[in-house]
Each structure stands twice: as C-alpha cells, then as structure tokens.
Amino acid sequence: MPHRPVAMFAMTAENVPRVFPAEALARLRELVDVDPALVAEDFGDPRVRARLARTEILITGWGCPVLDAAVLDAAPGLRAVLHAAGSVKGFGTPALWDRGVLVSSAAAANALPVAEYTLAMILLAGKDVFACRDRLREERAFPRGRVHPRAGNFRRRVGVVGASRVGRRLVELLAPFDLEVSLADPYVDEAGAAALGVPLLPLDALLVGSDVVTLHAPGTPETRHLLGRRELALMRDGSVLVNTARGSLVDHGALVRELRSGRIGAVLDVTDPEPLPADSPLFDLPNAVLTPHVAGSQGNEVARLGATVLSELERLLSGGGLEFRVEATDLARTA
Structure with a gap:
C-alpha cells in the first residue's frame, strides 16, 4: 500500500462534515492518514500535540488556532497547510513561510x-425591488402605471472597487448583462483592466459616474474608510452602495447621514462593527438593506471549499504545483 502522509484537521470540529461530506471525506482518507474524530481546535490538547508531532499536512478551516512558532516547533514534519476557507490572515503567521511551509487557500x-x-x-x-416591496407591503395595491420610472438595468452603470478575486469574478458575471461596468483599483493598470474587459477609472470618477458602487477591496489600514464623507458625497443621487467586502471600508457615520437624506441607498452584508449594536440607525433606515454576513459560502456551498482542498491535495501529492498557493507577500494586499 502506498505511503499516505499524516494529516490533521485544524478547524471548528462541527465544520469538518460540512466542508467534507461523506464522499469527499472518503476520498480524503484514501489520500492521507487523517482521523476526522481528532480535530485541532486547541493545539494545547495532549492528543492533538501527539498527532501534530507526526503531521505533514494540516487541513485548516474556520476556527483554526494560530499557527505560531511554538506550534510549528511541535510539528517538525509539517510541509503544507491547505485552508478550506478564505483568508489565512487570522491564523497564519510569518513563521509558516519562514520555515518553507506551503500554504494554499480556497x-x-x-x-x-x-x-x-x-x-x-x-x-x-x-x-x-426593495423599495417596491416596502410600498406594496404598506399600500397593499399596485401603483398607478406598471412602469416604474426609476427602475431598470438597461445600461445602468456599475462601478467595481477592487480587482480582488471577488471583484474579478463579479466582472465576469456581469458581462452578459446590458450594464456598463468600470473598475477602480490602484494596483491595476490600463492593460490589466482591458484584459478584464472594463475601463479603469480613478475612484472619484467611478463614484461620480456609477448608479451602483460595489466594494471588493481588502480591509487594511490603508483602505479603512475608503469611502468617507467626501467620497460618499460624490455618489450620484439615486445610486446604491453594495458592500460585501469589509465593513471598515465605509465610514458608517457618514453613510448614515447620506442615507437619512434619502439621496442614496445601501446594501450591506458587512458592517463595522460586526454585528451592529442593536440601536444602530441602519436597522431602521428604509433605504438600507442589511444581511448578516451571508454572501460567502453557506449551506451546500461550503462543500465547494472542501472540493478545492481535495484538488490541491491531489496536486501536492502528485508533485505538481498548488493552484491556489498563498505567498507571504500576498498578505498585505488581501483581506
């Protein structure tokens, strides 16, 4: 029987069967020696420490403890961390890359x-739709005339802020529609934007010219309050802000003032702080749509993360390069 590397899960235990349903878990166990009943939620657990000493591959996910130098000292044979979630910044430390551990993310x-x-x-x-829903609920009748003058997606201008993985994927998804899409990102040049099929604009010009502004930049000290009072004031009357990135990108005090004026609307899946305090005015403003950070993988979508890790594991064991390798230099520009 061929050698199977020793692996261990490092995440919240309840997430293991969600990320790796039965068929995926069976395939995983064909490839590596892993015990789904032993999950590292705490690297201080004696059973976990004993397993860690033999572990070559860590399969991480939401709830992974921090992988600092002390943990890595206890895992001398560790050669790869395959993350079945998004950002590795919550648990990955420079010691991982200093020791040459390969890191991959889903x-x-x-x-x-x-x-x-x-x-x-x-x-x-x-x-x-959101305003129409509210009016219908209140009036219990259709408005006069079936054509709503402010509605429509024909040649509506969409401004994408940030050519992140989400931003780039969104540009692809928007392509079949009769929308005019533009991009703002200080790390993308004209050729890069042309390759995505969209014009590159300065942020101010994008804000002035867009009917919808959607945020996909990372949450870093440099991007904190990327949209403050001045930037929000540039947004055109009747436009909508969509934020599925990080709440810190928006100055919420300034946003509340704009929303109270009725000049713009907002769809917020992320906020700052998160969750919002119960007395936040955002809950009651009719032109604010709030959802509880659900844009990312939910329900059966979580299994896609496990499938990505399986694919990366197969590449690793066959001697190929990781498709979604994370380098230390990536961290400063990622969420």
Missing part, C-alpha cells in the same frame, strides 16, 4: 458565492 472558491450575491443585489437594486 479563497477563489469562496469568492464565487460572494460574487453571485453581489450580482443578485445589483440587479435587484436596479429594479428598485
């Missing part, structure tokens, strides 16, 4: 449902 797989959610919200906002 962030690309998690980007798809976020892009799908965003596409849905852009189209619904374009039809003014």
